[in-house]
Amino acid sequence: MSSKVVIVGGGVIGSSIAYFLRLADPTVGVTVIERDPTYARSSSALSAASIRQQFSTPLSIQMSLFGIEFLRTIGERLEINGTQPSIDLHEGGYLFLATRAGEATLRENHALQRSLGADISLLEQAALRARFPWLNTEDLAAGAYGESGEGWFDGYGLVQALRKKAQSLGAHYVADHVTALLRDGRRVTQVHTMSGDAYPCDVVVNAAGAWSRHVAQMVGIDLPVYARRRSIFNVTSPGRLDGCPLLIDPSGVYFRPEGHSFICGTSPSADNDPNDLPLDEVDHALFEDMIWPTLAHRVPQFEALRVQNCWSGYYEYNVLDQNAIIGHHPEVDNCLFANGFSGHGLQQGPATGRGISELILHGRYTSLDLSSLSFSRVLENRPIVEKNVV
Structure with missing residues (x-):
């Protein structure tokens, strides 16, 4: 008898899990319950949609190295009946900038990233000025x-491609709100929805993004993940910024x-x-008070920008350490979590989908070991220190 897996949330995380599950074992019954099939309010669709290896922890770097491999081959991986999706991947690079105060950390992170195979160059002030002549480097090291x-x-294209491929592989998507998880001792037995339907399950996966805390509460688990709003501004400038990457100012802008x-x-x-x-x-106050002045200082041509x-x-924000919580909770045997990515869900989605599918099918990770992101670190108050949080 094939197992029944119910995934709560059909964004990039839930759909990645559904895809990897059905790809690895077509006998597994996969049901994905997504509250908003338009994805109009999903973090996947509303984010800045980017990928980097410039982290300070080895696992985050390794997850994103698999992520870029997945994105580069998405046409072949997610092809349906000869039609290949496109997500307009543009490898324009991240540029992390550091003042003297942050230079040692930048160099330390760079050495780790290079040791794991990431293609990152360290540029001194003069090299920055030569490569990006539009950049104000006077206060940079x-x-x-x-x-x-x-x-x-x-x-948004990535989410749709994953969803459609998972469906083509046999995953069943349901547009509904989950209202209850029925728990019997150490197991969740059914998932109930607003429409009155009940879905029996051998495994349930919480991939509900910014709403995952509420889902966890349905089985009596306190998940330290909250919806934190992030505003994005689209601006124009009369200046030309040739070779412009995704730039991270020392201020975080x-x-x-x-x-x-x-x-x-x-x-x-943090206090706001x-x-x-x-x-x-x-x-809008954040833009006027912080973003615009910072941009105008870093790129003089941005003085004349217009919104x-x-x-x-939403960021699904893990208040413990801004890193994902992936895997089982020790009190519920068949409930898996994939939450709290804090802005990194799109780039870490493929590695998470592969890892969760391995846990379900094999009871362990068989490719990249994600166990350091388990719920146990939350219960034991062992935060992972990531120095490159954006």
Whole structure:
């Protein structure tokens, strides 16, 4: 008798899990319950959709190395009846900038990234000025630039391609709200929805993104993941920035090209970052007070930029350490978690989907060991220190 897997959430994480499960074992019954099949409010569709290897922890680097391999081959991997999807992957690179205060950390991170095979160059101040002549380098000590394997893509296109491929492999998608997880001792036995349907399960996966905390509460588990709003601004500038990468200023403000314009943003300060703010509002004060002045300082041509559009999306923010929580909870044998990616879900989705499918099918990781991201570190208050949080 084949096992029944119910995945709560059909964004990039849930759809990646469904894809890898059905690809590896077509006898597994996979049902994905997605509350919003338009993905209009999903983090996958509303994010800046980028990928990098410039992290300070080995596992995050390795997950994104698999992520870029997956994205580069997405046409072949997710082909359906001869039709190959395209996500417009642009390997324009990340450029992390550092002042003297942050130079040692930048160099330390760079050495780790290179040791794991990431194609990152370390650029001194003069090299930064020569390569990016539009950049104000007067207060900079160095920068780290992704020569390949880093960039941006169509996040909504990735979600749709994964979803359609999973469906073509036999995964069943249901448009509904999960209202209850029925628990019997150490196991979840059924998933109930708003429409009144009940889905028996041998395994349930919480991949509900910014809404995952509420799903965890249905089985009596406290998941430290909250919806944190992030505003993104689309701006135009009369200046030309040849060879412009995705730039991370030492302040945390970022920008990257988007066609003939740019998108930019930053995270608010820790003391002004409440949970569950409405998505239909944008933090214009953050742009006026922080983003615009920073951009105008770093790129003098941005003094004349103009906002053309803006929107907000949610980070599914792990308040413990801003890293994902992946795997079992020790109190529930058949409930798996894939939550709290804190802005890294799109790039870590393929590695997560592969890993969760391995846990379900084999009871262990058989490719990349994700066990350091398990729930046990949350229960034991052992945060992972990631120095390159954006």
